[in-house]
Each structure stands twice: as C-alpha cells, then as structure tokens.
Amino acid sequence: MHAHRGRVPVLLPYPFAGPFDYRVPNGMELAPGDIVQVPLNRREVVGVVWDGAAEGAVGDHRLRSISARMDVPPMRADLRRLIDWIAAYTLSAPGDVLAMALRVNAMQESAPKLGWRRAEIPPDTTLTKQRQAVLDALALAEPLGSTALAEVAGVSAGVVRAMADAGLLLPADLGAADSPRPDPHRPGPLLSLEQSAAAQALRESVEKRHFDVSLLDGVTGSGKTEVYHEAIAACLQAGRQALVLLPEIALSAQFLARFTTRFGAAPAVWHSDLSPATRRRTWREVATGAAGVVVGARSALFLPFVDLGLIVIDEEHETAFKQEDGVIYNARDMAIVRARLCHAPVVLASATPSLETFYNVEHGRYRHLTLPSRHGGASLPDVHLVDLRADPPARGELLPGPTNAAVRETVERGEQAMLFLNRRGYAPLTLCRRCGHRVQCPNCTAWLVEHRARKILTCHHCGHAEPIPPCCPECGAESSLTAIGPGVERIVEEAGRHFPEARILPMASDTLSGPNAAAEAAARIERREVDLIVGTQIVAKGWHFPHLTLVGVVDADLGLGGGDLRAAERTVQLLHQVAGRAGRAEAPGRVLLQSFNPEHPVMQALQAQDLPAFRAREAAERKPGHWPPFGRLAALIVSAEREADAEEVAQILGAAAPHGAGIVVLGPAPAPLAILRGRHRRRLLLKVRRDIAVQKLLRLWLSAVSIPSQVRVEIDVDPMSFL
Ligand code: ADP
Numbered sequence: 001m002h003a004h005r006g007r008v009p010v011l012l013p014y015p016f017a018g019p020f021d022y023r024v025p026n027g028m029e030l031a032p033g034d035i036v037q038v039p040l041n042r043r044e045v046v047g048v049v050w051d052g053a054a055e056g057a058v059g060d061h062r063l064r065s066i067s068a069r070m071d072v073p074p075m076r077a078d079l080r081r082l083i084d085w086i087a088a089y090t091l092s093a094p095g096d097v098l099a100m101a102l103r104v105n106a107m108q109e110s111a112p113k114l115g116w117r118r119a120e121i122p123p124d125t126t127l128t129k130q131r132q133a134v135l136d137a138l139a140l141a142e143p144l145g146s147t148a149l150a151e152v153a154g155v156s157a158g159v160v161r162a163m164a165d166a167g168l169l170l171p172a173d174l175g176a177a178d179s180p181r182p183d184p185h186r187p188g189p190l191l192s193l194e195q196s197a198a199a200q201a202l203r204e205s206v207e208k209r210h211f212d213v214s215l216l217d218g219v220t221g222s223g224k225t226e227v228y229h230e231a232i233a234a235c236l237q238a239g240r241q242a243l244v245l246l247p248e249i250a251l252s253a254q255f256l257a258r259f260t261t262r263f264g265a266a267p268a269v270w271h272s273d274l275s276p277a278t279r280r281r282t283w284r285e286v287a288t289g290a291a292g293v294v295v296g297a298r299s300a301l302f303l304p305f306v307d308l309g310l311i312v313i314d315e316e317h318e319t320a321f322k323q324e325d326g327v328i329y330n331a332r333d334m335a336i337v338r339a340r341l342c343h344a345p346v347v348l349a350s351a352t353p354s355l356e357t358f359y360n361v362e363h364g365r366y367r368h369l370t371l372p373s374r375h376g377g378a379s380l381p382d383v384h385l386v387d388l389r390a391d392p393p394a395r396g397e398l399l400p401g402p403t404n405a406a407v408r409e410t411v412e413r414g415e416q417a418m419l420f421l422n423r424r425g426y427a428p429l430t431l432c433r434r435c436g437h438r439v440q441c442p443n444c445t446a447w448l449v450e451h452r453a454r455k456i457l458t459c460h461h462c463g464h465a466e467p468i469p470p471c472c473p474e475c476g477a478e479s480s481l482t483a484i485g486p487g488v489e490r491i492v493e494e495a496g497r498h499f500p501e502a503r504i505l506p507m508a509s510d511t512l513s514g515p516n517a518a519a520e521a522a523a524r525i526e527r528r529e530v531d532l533i534v535g536t537q538i539v540a541k542g543w544h545f546p547h548l549t550l551v552g553v554v555d556a557d558l559g560l561g562g563g564d565l566r567a568a569e570r571t572v573q574l575l576h577q578v579a580g581r582a583g584r585a586e587a588p589g590r591v592l593l594q595s596f597n598p599e600h601p602v603m604q605a606l607q608a609q610d611l612p613a614f615r616a617r618e619a620a621e622r623k624p625g626h627w628p629p630f631g632r633l634a635a636l637i638v639s640a641e642r643e644a645d646a647e648e649v650a651q652i653l654g655a656a657a658p659h660g661a662g663i664v665v666l667g668p669a670p671a672p673l674a675i676l677r678g679r680h681r682r683r684l685l686l687k688v689r690r691d692i693a694v695q696k697l698l699r700l701w702l703s704a705v706s707i708p709s710q711v712r713v714e715i716d717v718d719p720m721s722f723l
C-alpha cells in the first residue's frame with residue numbers, strides 16, 4: 001500500500017528511533033519482511049522492509065534508493081511483530097532488537113539455495129488461476145527456486161512472492177539433504193496416571209492450535225520432561241515445529257540423549273557457539289520447516305520458524321533467561337509473546353516455579369498442571385540441616401564432621417556423592433596478612449577471585465585477570481597474601497585430603513567449558529568412574545544421575561546476603577534443585593545443608609520441602625509494598641567514566657521522576673557495583689502498582705531529560721539483578 005508512493009520504511013540494525021524511508025527503484029517489487037541492502041552514510045548495510053506507511057519526512061530529492069533485495073527468505077510477520085513488541089516493552093531501539101534477530105539470521109553469511117514447496121492448504125481455500133498454476137508446477141517438481149517456479153507456472157515473480165506471504169508456499173532447501181526428523185509416532189514410556197493427565201492436557205492444547213500457557217509444576221524427578229515430550233510429539237504429529245528453551249545449553253547433553261532415545265533423531269540445537277556451517281544448516285532447516293524441534297538458548301527465540309506450534313520453557317524460574325546487557329529482556333516472557341503471535345501453546349516447566357508464574361496461575365491466566373511425586377516410587381531425599389555453630393569444621397577447613405562422615409559412608413557403599421558450593425575459583429578474597437590490603441579489580445568495585453588451578457586472580461564481573469602476585473602489591477611483603485573464604489577449588493583440595501581413595505570430579509563453568517566437556521563429565525558419572533562430584537551451580541540443574549545418593553551444600557547461607565528482593569526465593573530454588581539431584585532412582589537420597597542460620601525460614605522450608613508454605617510467606621512479605629509480582633519494577637542504571645557525570649544525570653533524573661498514586665521512585669543511589677568496567681554507576685528504581693504500565697511512565701520520564709553523550713542510561717524493565 002505504501003509501495004505505490006515509491007518509498008518504503010526500512011528498519012536498520014542500529015539504535016535509531018525507528019525505520020528510515022528509502023526509495024524503491026523502478027521494477028523492484030518489495031513487501032514488508034524483505035531483506036534489503038541500502039546505503040547508510042557511506043556504507044552499504046542490511047535492513048528489513050518494515051510495515052506501515054513510509055514516513056515521508058525526508059523530501060523526495062534527498063531520498064536514497066534501495067541497492068538490492070537480497071535473495072533470502074523474508075522475515076516473517078510474526079517475527080517482525082515480536083521485534084516491535086520487545087522494543088516497546090524494554091524501551092529499546094527497534095533496530096537494536098532487529099540486530100539480535102539478524103545475528104541469528106545465518107542466511108546472510110552465504111549464498112542460500114532456497115526454493116519453494118507447497119504448504120498444507122486447507123481444502124476450502126479458493127485460489128486464483130495463477131496461484132493454482134504455481135501449485136500445479138510444484139506438484140511436478142518440488143522444490144523449485146523462485147525464478148524457475150514463475151517460469152514453469154507462467155506467472156510473474158510477484159505471484160510467487162504473494163503466495164509465500166499468504167503462507168501458501170514454504171521455503172525449501174534446494175541443496176543438502178535435511179537432517180532426519182524426530183519421529184512422533186515412536187511409543188514413549190508408559191506414563192503414570194498423573195503424568196498422563198498432564199500430558200493429555202498439553203496434547204489438547206497443542207491440537208487446538210491456540211495460545212495458552214500451562215505451568216507444569218512437578219517435584220524433581222517427577223517426569224516433567226517425559227510429559228512435555230508428549231506435547232512435542234503432538235506438535236510434530238500436527239506437522240508443526242516446537243521450540244524448547246533451556247537456561248543453559250551447556251547442560252543439555254543428557255537432554256539431547258533422552259530426546260534422541262524418545263524420538264529416534266536428535267533435535268536441532270541452537271546457541272552462540274555453533275560452527276558457522278552448523279548455524280547455516282540449522283537456520284535453513286528451521287526456515288524451511290525441515291527442523292521439527294529446536295532446543296536452544298535465549299537467541300533461539302529469533303529463529304525463523306515457519307509454523308511454530310509449541311514452546312517449552314524448561315526451568316522457567318531460572319534467571320539465566322534474562323539477558324542483562326544490550327537489549328535487556330527476559331527470554332521466558334518474550335517467548336510467551338512469540339507464542340501468542342504464533343497461536344501456539346506454552347509449557348513452563350519447573351520444580352520451583354517463580355512467584356511471578358504462580359501469580360499468573362492464581363489469576364487464572366496460566367493453567368496449573370502438577371506432578372506431586374517422583375516417578376517409579378523414588379522418594380524425595382531426606383534433608384538435614386548441619387548447624388555450623390554446633391559442628392564447626394576444623395580450622396581452615398570447610399567440611400564439618402557430619403558431612404565428612406556422610407561422604408565417606410556413601411562412597412564406601414559404592415554410591416556417588418556431590419558437594420555443592422556456588423562459588424567458582426579457590427577463594428573470593430586475597431588479603432595481605434601484613435598490611436591488610438585486599439586485592440581489588442582495577443575496573444570494578446569487586447575483589448579479585450583466586451583461581452589456583454589457573455594460577456590467576458580474576459574479576460567475575462569484567463573478566464580482568466592477572467597472575468597471582470608473589471608479594472603484596474601494596475606493602476611489598478613477600479608470601480603474605482592469604483586466600484580468604486570458600487571457593488569450589490578449595491573444596492576439591494580439602495576433599496582430596498579427606499578422601500584420598502575417592503575419584504573426585506570438579507565441575508565448574510570455567511573448568512568445563514562448552515557442551516562437550518559437560519557431556520563428557522556426565523558420561524563419566526553415569527559410567528560410575530566418579531565417586532565424588534564437587535561443583536558450582538552447573539551441577540545443580542537438570543542432571544539425572546541414578547547412583548548419586550548424597551548431596552552436601554557447603555554454604556547454604558551464601559545467596560541470602562545482599563538484600564536482593566529475590567534472595568530468599570532464589571536460594572530456595574537453587575538449593576531445592578541441587579537437593580533434587582540426590583536419590584533419583586531406587587536408593588534413597590540424603591541432603592546435608594551446612595548453615596550458620598538453620599532457623600532461617602529458607603532453611604526451614606528446604607528441610608520440610610514445603611515450597612507452597614515458603615511461597616505464601618514470601619508473597620505475604622512482598623504484597624503490602626507492591627513488590628513483584630504484586631507490583632512492577634523498572635531500573636535505570638546511569639553510568640559514565642567520570643563519577644561527576646553519572647551523579648549529575650542521576651540527580652536530574654531523580655528530580656524529574658514521575659509521581660502519583662501507586663508510583664514510587666527509589667534513588668538515585670550508587671549501585672552496589674559502584675564501578676563496573678571502569679564506569680561509575682548510579683541506580684534509580686521505579687516501582688508501580690501492578691495496574692500501572694511502566695513503559696509509558698518511563699517514556700515520559702526520559703523524554704524530559706536530555707542525556708549527554710558521555711553518559712549512558714540503561715533501562716531494565718522487570719529487573720532480576722540489582723547490582
Ligand atoms: P523431571 O524433569 O521432573 O526432573 P524426568 O523427566 O527427568 O523428571 O524424570 C526422571 C527420571 O524418571 C528420568 O530418568 C525419566 O526417564 C524417568 N521417568 C519419568 N517418567 C517415566 C515413565 N513414565 N516411565 C519410565 N521412566 C520415567
């Protein structure tokens with residue numbers, strides 16, 4: 001409709017406020033979603049023809065022309081709407097969101113060989129003669145490239161493209177053979193009554209082909225994965241595609257193996273570490289519909305599914321779904337948006353669902369499916385609290401008598417044990433015994449963490465690393481630097497002394513980099529080549545190790561400091577997950593939580609394994625102050641290289657803050673990480689009643705303040721981190 005005026009809006013992957021107009025050269029036919037090459041200043045850049053009318057702000061004489069339409073499948077309407085939606089929700093420039101989607105778009109990286117095949121066409125569809133001719137041409141040979149297809153059918157290229165836009169044609173690969181498709185007709189395991197009820201409900205949702213959200217709330221080991229496999233089977237049977245989002249794709253090894261056993265073929269995998277060839281292949285198979293199931297990290301949300309029929313978000317409560325830099329968004333929430341745009345159901349799976357999700361359940365927005373017991377009669381582990389005041393470890397050590405005894409017994413019985421400490425490295429602090437100097441990051445308000453195995457001190461915030469200095473950088477004293485506090489490497493060392501016979505496997509994200517290393521570690525555990533696993537949060541989730549019967553949590557109090565809104569909730573989630581690794585088969589499991597504060601409600605909830613009671617308590621604490629999920633939050637993070645610049649803008653923002661009933665602005669205040677990567681940081685927090693949308697307030701607020709170029713203001717809607 002805008003093309004007749006000879007110009008179209010083109011969205012470019014840069015932080016501009018919106019699309020720019022470009023002239024359509026004579027003879028070029030363009031429609032929204034087309035990927036084009038256009039001049040920008042002195043460069044040629046790739047953009048996407050956007051929807052709506054051209055703006056008309058630039059006069060015809062100054063308008064620049066589109067250089068070329070790229071011969072790649074157009075960006076589909078649902079993805080364009082998702083980009084608009086994310087931009088509006090997070091107050092990001094639409095181009096910055098587009099950039100994420102284009103980074104996923106591997107087609108630009110090589111000349112594609114794509115043609116068209118026929119879509120499933122409903123019998124009551126009326127077709128023009130020309131369109132019928134195109135379908136007939138495809139019946140002879142499938143697939144065909146655009147030009148060949150138009151020729152064989154005797155129609156113009158425009159007809160082919162219009163049919164693609166109308167969903168009558170689907171892109172198809174002209175080149176390589178597709179990966180084998182998972183077979184939904186293979187029989188799954190025999191489900192228990194509870195499992196089949198949940199699976200049946202999900203199957204029905206998938207078959208209805210409309211948007212709804214189900215919370216699959218089941219204790220660890222209850223068979224949530226088996227249940228959502230049934231939903232995936234239903235989706236494949238309907239000829240549609242399914243997306244499974246996992247919080248950490250590095251942990252997916254066991255998932256992939258189980259999936260392959262169930263469906264006879266592996267799913268397509270999507271994450272940022274794929275080789276270029278695999279990326280291209282996967283992107284193409286998703287775009288052609290050849291890939292039936294994709295398992296991926298956050299960025300899989302931007303893949304070009306042709307017919308998305310189901311999204312599963314496993315471990316929905318995980319903060320790893322939140323992207324904390326660039327466009328700050330929560331992939332769980334945006335996946336729900338994408339599903340709505342595609343008329344597909346969503347499954348949120350968790351043993352410890354977030355309070356946000358429960359809020360939506362209680363308000364009737366999400367359906368609640370429960371699996372209250374472990375599969376096959378396995379019982380939940382017994383949880384004991386080890387009071388570190390009553391049973392202190394020996395001087396300089398971290399494991400007290402009861403823990404040591406339990407590990408020894410377990411290993412002697414030929415079972416496996418795991419010690420968990422959510423802290424990478426050897427020690428979180430290096431201190432000079434002579435002068436008291438603490439070794440700090442040169443770029444951040446943070447101590448450097450000793451990684452003894454790698455012989456470095458490193459910053460967990462900016463990645464700065466330096467060799468461990470031989471003497472104190474402050475007073476020069478030799479051999480005076482001492483490691484203070486617990487780190488997982490230290491547990492490995494201590495366990496080595498206590499259990500010299502045991503085969504110990506350290507597992508941390510810095511020592512097991514990449515999915516292959518994690519898979520190899522998991523395989524060794526499964527083959528029982530390991531007696532004792534010592535790990536960080538990488539060992540907490542998802543794994544199913546049948547011979548693991550003891551889990552010891554070295555510092556259960558660790559996550560409770562810091563005053564974060566969700567500190568208690570997150571500690572319960574993490575430790576409950578870790579505990580859930582124990583006793584998943586016949587042999588019963590045991591969990592020891594080492595704590596200085598065993599009376600704390602978090603410890604009590606974990607011991608009693610009474611999560612509903614804990615949630616009720618949390619809810620009661622958050623509700624009166626309208627804290628999430630009973631209210632909404634947005635954070636502004638002001639940063640600058642010069643402290644005075646950050647402070648000044650923070651003060652101006654503070655003075656211009658919105659006010660009114662149900663609106664509170666806290667701050668400005670120095671961020672807990674007052675300096676990060678060399679930038680000084682101030683924070684403001686907007687808290688509003690749940691019925692007030694924060695986006696409108698934020699837009700008004702920011703439009704009232706002009707931000708100098710040396711100052712950056714990041715907006716974090718629904719913040720999870722308060723650093
Ligand atoms: P969750 O995802 O809830 O932690 P899983 O789906 O991993 O639970 O199931 C735990 C273990 O029990 C897995 O080894 C799984 O294969 C097995 N399991 C669950 N349900 C069944 C079933 N109906 N038949 C056979 N094995 C099952």
Ligand code: ZN
Binds near residue numbers: 443460461462
């Ligand atoms: Zn740093």
